[in-house]
Amino acid sequence: MNNKLKLMGLIPFFLLMVFVLPTSAAYKFTNPRIVLPVRSKGLDADSRSYAVVFDAGSTGSRVHVFCFDQNFDLLPVGNDTDFEFFAQVRPGLSAYAKDPQAAANSLFPLLNEAESVVPEEFSPKTPVKLGATAGLRLLEGDSAERILEAVRDLLSHGSLEYEADDVSILSGSQEGYYMWIAINYMVGNLGKPYSETAAVIDQGGGSVQMAYAISRENAEKAPTVADGEDPYVEKFLLRGAEYYVYVHSYLSYGLLASRAEILKVSRNSSNECVATGYNGVYKYGGKEYKASSSPTGTSFKKMQNTSS
Incomplete structure (x- = not known):
């Protein structure tokens, strides 16, 4: 599996992980310092990979730039202390429901920031992904899709590696179970018995997600859902442990x-x-x-x- 496929597999996880990192509403652009474990330093350029993630939430749009080593552990971005580049703008894309081009244009300064962080020689092979959440899920008619099309057009003219499928709306269940993975990863619970993991409640601008691990026996009792609906329980194999995660999203409760x-x-x-x-x-x-x-x-x- 090449680096592109590996990175794209990791991006959904980091897309939801970024929701729990500190942000600041006091500035249009922020770049907070976070502390995450890094095992590899002093690598040459060929040993690095970059990924760019746009989190298009209800209250605002954010961009995150990550750098990885060959083992896909996080490396500093730009200096020896920052392990992530972060910037944000307000309001979110849903505020431009009647003007898709204005919605896409709101991301332009974020795209410029991200492209300036990624070294020029890495840009053509650095994947970029945008995940929108409840703000767009709540829009009526074709407003959400028109906004996504405008965003796709914006990214297609950038310097980063981009495909149309890399711009999408996350389902409520995706928000919930990736948040569960992110929180339990960050506090060191993954790999432990399900009873030792943390439950997660996430209130965003447009929806609320609840997720927690349950036993296999209880997972088998979960009610069936109609075709096209999100299941109540998702199964994951993480760090050698099998988890059954109950997740539900409450739209309009954000x-x-x-x-x-x-x-x-x-x-x-x-x-x-x-x-x-x-x-x-x-x-x-x-x-x-x-x-x-x-x-x-x-x-x-x-x-x-x-x-x-």
């Missing part, structure tokens, strides 16, 4: 999407969930929702009734 759902209930009237004195418009997924406080003020009790 931080941003849930606000829109609550405002839908009020049907353009006042809402007890809105802070006292506020009167404005909330935009999400290409739609606008009136957001105004109730004349009687904010009420936690009434807010619970509304959200339920």
Whole structure:
């Protein structure tokens, strides 16, 4: 198996792993320092490989650049301390539901940043992948596909190795079980019995994912699903251990999407969930929702009734 195929096999894992790395909302571009184990240093150029991953989330778009040695352990990117290059822009692609070209253009500065990090001689053989999440899954009609097509066109004119299938929307289950793998990898649980692994709850902008390992016996009791639907349990073989991971994604329960759902209930009237004195418009997924406080003020009790 060549390096291209090996790297592309690793990218989905790193795509979800990047969700748990620290980010900063204070800057348009950030490059946080993280500490990950590295066993190989001082390698010549032929021993390195690069990969570029775009995480197109509901709240923003991020790009990550990774460098690997021959064993696909992480190496420093650009200096002796940073093991990942990271940059982000806000808002996310779903904010441009009615303007696919603007959505693609929002990624242009990230692509430029990534291309400047990857050495020129590596660019033609450095794969780039973009995974979009619930923000695009929630868009109506063909809006999501039109955005993806515009993004594909942008990447096709770049210097990195790209194929059309490398731009896609992740399913809710993919978000959940890759997050489970990422968390348990980072805390050193992979290879241990399933009962010693961590459960994961991930709240994004558009959805919430829940994932945890269960016994084989319980996995066999999982209900069947209709064709085309995500299964309740996924089986993995990781570091010599067999895992059955229950995963479920709750669409519209993310931080941003849930606000829109609550405002839908009020049907353009006042809402007890809105802070006292506020009167404005909330935009999400290409739609606008009136957001105004109730004349009687904010009420936690009434807010619970509304959200339920």
